Amino acid sequence: MDWEVVIGLETHAQLSTVSKIFSGASTAFGAAPNTQACAVDIALPGVLPVVNRGAVERAIRFGLAVGATINPVSVFARKNYFYPDLPKGYQISQYEVPVVQGGGVDIQSPARGPLRVRLTRAHLEEDAGKSLHEDYHGMTGIDLNRAGTPLLEIVTEPDMRSAAEAVAYAKALHALVRWIGICDGNMQEGSFRCDANVSVRRPGAPLGTRCEVKNLNSFRFLEQAIDFEVRRQVALLEDGRSVVQETRLYDPERGQTRSMRSKEDAQDYRYFPDPDLPPLAIDEAWIARVRAAMPELPDAMRERLERDYRLPAYDAAMLTQSREMAAYFEDAVRAFSGEPKTVANWMLGEVSAALNKAEIEIAAAPVGSTALAALLRQVEAGAISHKQARAMFDEMWSNVSVQLTGLSLEAAVGRLSAIIEEKGLRQISDEGAIEKLVDDVLAAHPSIVAEFRAGKEKAFNALVGKAMAATKGKANPAQVNAILRRRLGA
Amino acid sequence: MGGPLDTVAGLARQLAAREVSSVEVTRAALDRIAALDHALNAFVNVDGDGALAAAAAADAARARGGAGPLAGVPIAHKDVLMTAGLPTTCASRMLATFVAPYDAHVVARLKDAGTVLVGKTNMDEFAMGSSNENSHFGAVRNPWQPACVPGGSSGGSAAAVAARLVPAATGTDTGGSIRQPASYTGVTGLKPTYGRCSRYGLVAFASSLDTPGVFARTAEDCALLLGAMAGPDARDSTSVDRPVDDYAGSLAARPADPSRPLAGLRVGLPAEFFGDGVDGEVARAVDAAVGELRRLGAQTVDVALPRVGLSVPVYYVIAPAEASSNLSRFDGVRYGHRAAEYRDLADMYRRTRAEGFGAEVRRRILIGTYVLSHGYYDAYYLKAQKVRRLIADDFRAAFGRCDVIAGPTAPTAAFRLGDKADDPVQMYLNDIFTIGANLAGLPAMSIPCGFTGDGRPIGLQLHAPAFAEARLLTVAHRFQQATDWHARAPALPPA
Numbered sequence: 001m002d003w004e005v006v007i008g009l010e011t012h013a014q015l016s017t018v019s020k021i022f023s024g025a026s027t028a029f030g031a032a033p034n035t036q037a038c039a040v041d042i043a044l045p046g047v048l049p050v051v052n053r054g055a056v057e058r059a060i061r062f063g064l065a066v067g068a069t070i071n072p073v074s075v076f077a078r079k080n081y082f083y084p085d086l087p088k089g090y091q092i093s094q095y096e097v098p099v100v101q102g103g104g105v106d107i108q109s110p111a112r113g114p115l116r117v118r119l120t121r122a123h124l125e126e127d128a129g130k131s132l133h134e135d136y137h138g139m140t141g142i143d144l145n146r147a148g149t150p151l152l153e154i155v156t157e158p159d160m161r162s163a164a165e166a167v168a169y170a171k172a173l174h175a176l177v178r179w180i181g182i183c184d185g186n187m188q189e190g191s192f193r194c195d196a197n198v199s200v201r202r203p204g205a206p207l208g209t210r211c212e213v214k215n216l217n218s219f220r221f222l223e224q225a226i227d228f229e230v231r232r233q234v235a236l237l238e239d240g241r242s243v244v245q246e247t248r249l250y251d252p253e254r255g256q257t258r259s260m261r262s263k264e265d266a267q268d269y270r271y272f273p274d275p276d277l278p279p280l281a282i283d284e285a286w287i288a289r290v291r292a293a294m295p296e297l298p299d300a301m302r303e304r305l306e307r308d309y310r311l312p313a314y315d316a317a318m319l320t321q322s323r324e325m326a327a328y329f330e331d332a333v334r335a336f337s338g339e340p341k342t343v344a345n346w347m348l349g350e351v352s353a354a355l356n357k358a359e360i361e362i363a364a365a366p367v368g369s370t371a372l373a374a375l376l377r378q379v380e381a382g383a384i385s386h387k388q389a390r391a392m393f394d395e396m397w398s399n400v401s402v403q404l405t406g407l408s409l410e411a412a413v414g415r416l417s418a419i420i421e422e423k424g425l426r427q428i429s430d431e432g433a434i435e436k437l438v439d440d441v442l443a444a445h446p447s448i449v450a451e452f453r454a455g456k457e458k459a460f461n462a463l464v465g466k467a468m469a470a471t472k473g474k475a476n477p478a479q480v481n482a483i484l485r486r487r488l489g490a
Numbered sequence: 491m492g493g494p495l496d497t498v499a500g501l502a503r504q505l506a507a508r509e510v511s512s513v514e515v516t517r518a519a520l521d522r523i524a525a526l527d528h529a530l531n532a533f534v535n536v537d538g539d540g541a542l543a544a545a546a547a548a549d550a551a552r553a554r555g556g557a558g559p560l561a562g563v564p565i566a567h568k569d570v571l572m573t574a575g576l577p578t579t580c581a582s583r584m585l586a587t588f589v590a591p592y593d594a595h596v597v598a599r600l601k602d603a604g605t606v607l608v609g610k611t612n613m614d615e616f617a618m619g620s621s622n623e624n625s626h627f628g629a630v631r632n633p634w635q636p637a638c639v640p641g642g643s644s645g646g647s648a649a650a651v652a653a654r655l656v657p658a659a660t661g662t663d664t665g666g667s668i669r670q671p672a673s674y675t676g677v678t679g680l681k682p683t684y685g686r687c688s689r690y691g692l693v694a695f696a697s698s699l700d701t702p703g704v705f706a707r708t709a710e711d712c713a714l715l716l717g718a719m720a721g722p723d724a725r726d727s728t729s730v731d732r733p734v735d736d737y738a739g740s741l742a743a744r745p746a747d748p749s750r751p752l753a754g755l756r757v758g759l760p761a762e763f764f765g766d767g768v769d770g771e772v773a774r775a776v777d778a779a780v781g782e783l784r785r786l787g788a789q790t791v792d793v794a795l796p797r798v799g800l801s802v803p804v805y806y807v808i809a810p811a812e813a814s815s816n817l818s819r820f821d822g823v824r825y826g827h828r829a830a831e832y833r834d835l836a837d838m839y840r841r842t843r844a845e846g847f848g849a850e851v852r853r854r855i856l857i858g859t860y861v862l863s864h865g866y867y868d869a870y871y872l873k874a875q876k877v878r879r880l881i882a883d884d885f886r887a888a889f890g891r892c893d894v895i896a897g898p899t900a901p902t903a904a905f906r907l908g909d910k911a912d913d914p915v916q917m918y919l920n921d922i923f924t925i926g927a928n929l930a931g932l933p934a935m936s937i938p939c940g941f942t943g944d945g946r947p948i949g950l951q952l953h954a955p956a957f958a959e960a961r962l963l964t965v966a967h968r969f970q971q972a973t974d975w976h977a978r979a980p981a982l983p984p985a
Binding site: 039042043045046047048049051077080082084087088089090142224234268270271272275276277278 | 572578581585588590591592594674689690691692693694697698724725726727728811812814815817818819820821823824825835839859862863864867872941
């Protein structure tokens with residue numbers, strides 16, 4: 001009999017504010033330890049928190065993007081516990097009344113098709129510092145640079161039924177927070193990290209006992225950790241034993257989860273509203289200002305690309321993976337002023353392949369949208385064959401002297417023409433010249449002609465190949481084809 | 491003469507007229523502290539060199555013509571307020587060697603006004619207490635009767651002003667910690683509206699109640715100091731962005747009928763403040779003071795504060811709850827006391843906090859931790875917050891019928907050291923009349939209004955609606971213009 005997997009995710013997205021959520025210290029990553037911690041962050045006696053409106057604004061942006069309710073009044077609470085990297089002895093977080101409530105994220109489930117993962121809530125809180133256990137000869141170092149960094153904790157309902165769905169959700173959420181510019185999404189630096197609540201049950205049965213797997217900072221670890229956890233829980237249950245509610249940590253080295261603390265060890269955090277911070281009030285006018293400044297959201301843009309550029313759904317979905325990708329596409333289409341599908345093909349083909357190979361983001365691509373458009377104009381004008389264009393693209397990507405960065409469209413087109421000329425790549429499209437070429441080929445290969453006449457269609461391709469080879473590939477293949485057919489009366 | 495025997499207003503006049511220099515006045519204050527404070531223990535730290543340097547700077551500014559209104563006036567700060575470069579101990583072993591790296595907002599404002607800081611005053615540890623017996627640096631003596639407490643928690647500031655060591659000192663009032671010691675030492679103490687003065691740099695005890703304020707000999711002096719301290723501060727989200735009234739100007743305004751300066755004023759007398767729990771001598775002195783207010787033209791009206799009797803239990807849930815969280819930062823990790831030896835992290839926390847905090851602080855952390863615990867939160871903390879709102883409603887309703895509310899500041903005059911030290915509940919009941927203003931966030935004052943037969947001062951408490959400090963100070967000033975209780979000094983050697 002089958003087991004049904006039930007998963008809910010809690011994601012901590014670090015908000016991309018310049019300063020911390022309750023102080024003016026910088027949030028930049030990678031500074032020397034404790035150089036970005038001010039009096040408030042290290043919790044000197046007498047200091048007080050002041051809410052960073054930029055963090056609140058980003059939470060509102062998120063709420064609007066997922067169709068959630070923005071609570072007009074939400075409350076910051078203190079979560080009390082002792083730990084050396086928690087300077088105040090409490091974390092300021094939102095507990096009973098979060099800033100964002102409800103909403104959802106649409107995903108494509110590999111097994112169940114399109115579905116909406118419902119969000120329970122998203123709330124603002126501050127990050128703790130870091131405890132550094134290596135390099136201190138049995139002592140622990142404390143780095144408080146991260147203390148007070150703004151986080152949005154995004155909590156789903158238990159709506160996912162497989163690790164693959166959890167990964168699809170995490171990827172969609174990751175793309176969304178980057179799209180709306182509230183989080184840089186850098187998973188190595190911990191800017192986007194997930195905890196997974198995993199349980200299994202017989203289909204139709206009540207929810208099983210869940211375990212929370214902590215600190216999954218890559219999509220691969222998320223998938224592996226859930227798969228391991230599901231196998232572990234199923235094995236326990238099939239063995240007649242039971243799952244104990246606990247918090248577990250994923251060990252990527254071993255590909256296993258291990259127990260951190262059980263429910264019995266759970267601390268009493270003694271939450272209460274923070275008396276240093278009045279309730280967070282968000283009026284309609286603030287929400288309206290944020291809404292007015294919102295970028296077009298990925299779903300809306302995907303539909304628009306399909307409609308306005310007559311793109312297949314797949315292409316539109318791929319081009320809206322990131323805002324930068326979509327912007328590149330629209331810029332290139334505008335500059336190219338040819339068929340949008342041509343641009344899409346290039347982007348999902350050559351451009352994507354080159355990006356993957358170089359492991360860079362599209363914003364850093366050596367061939368920008370204008371350069372790509374210039375190249376496609378040359379193809380469209382017949383100045384260069386598609387095959388030559390691909391070679392040219394590789395050249396533009398890797399050879400600095402051929403890069404067209406920063407040039408206007410006209411300048412790029414002009415420069416490209418010169419390069420094509422220089423390298424002798426210009427395509428032969430002169431009707432008379434190709435007629436002569438075809439006649440020469442026919443005269444030189446009577447046996448192949450005879451084969452064709454005898455009904456061997458493949459012989460035709462051999463004749464095209466001879467013509468192309470004779471011009472080192474520069475002859476316009478479409479013209480060669482047409483003239484050859486005419487001459488052979490086929 | 492100049493020096494700490496004069497009031498702030500008197501000193502400011504003499505300094506402005508160049509009759510005395512700040513260096514002379516400051517030296518006189520330092521000399522008097524040196525001569526008398528070993529018996530009082532009002533100061534935990536005196537910064538003689540810093541004070542004289544600041545006084546010289548104030549004199550120089552005066553010579554250039556760029557001096558503030560309080561330039562050169564020596565004052566003291568309660569040791570719960572951060573003072574850059576000076577120890578700020580909260581009278582706790584936990585912070586016994588802690589040097590503040592920044593100035594509290596009110597400290598900076600008073601510095602900007604030109605005041606000269608002579609030292610930091612003793613207090614109950616982390617402002618928890620009503621007798622100033624809970625200090626790591628020892629109890630403070632009442633200048634009127636050394637066997638008696640000066641009240642608390644701002645006992646050092648009250649004693650310093652009463653003994654004329656300084657003309658004024660700051661205090662903080664979380665549950666009567668300015669008004670009760672003002673009453674016990676015969677000085678004038680003002681607790682402003684919550685939010686009127688920034689809490690930035692005030693080491694938190696109970697954040698929703700903590701209020702910086704002042705001690706001085708007169709309401710006029712309190713007005714001068716409040717004018718310098720008050721105002722919004724972007725670093726304190728609970729400070730209120732609202733213009734500061736001209737307090738000194740309000741006091742200086744001439745009444746229409748000088749023989750009846752309080753004509754038109756309605757003084758509310760809540761039955762709850764005049765009941766059986768009040769000592770007879772205190773009740774008689776307060777009644778006489780109310781009679782004086784009537785003689786000055788005020789009309790008295792009966793009002794009710796039916797739930798104010800719940801103030802003490804409500805306070806002793808909310809204040810410890812907030813304290814238990816506020817004091818978590820004293821963990822031995824980054825600053826302050828750390829146990830010399832420990833087995834592991836939990837042991838380090840345990841020993842550090844057991845050694846660093848005194849018994850009363852530990853008691854309140856335990857109470858606070860308990861009332862916030864899972865399963866008890868609703869019954870204690872949430873219920874207390876609801877009753878707190880009802881108490882504030884009582885005051886609001888009463889102020890619909892009157893302009894100020896009068897009563898005794900404390901049920902008794904100063905008690906003897908050790909008398910209540912073993913009975914926390916008796917100690918807590920001392921705050922029964924003062925806590926209401928903290929729970930409701932209202933401004934209130936204690937002004938001297940008489941003495942017991944054996945010479946201990948008695949205080950009259952006045953409450954006003956939120957942000958009506960100008961009214962409160964004006965009523966107190968009119969009373970002091972007509973009486974001389976505030977001008978009496980304890981029998982100490984003259985300066």
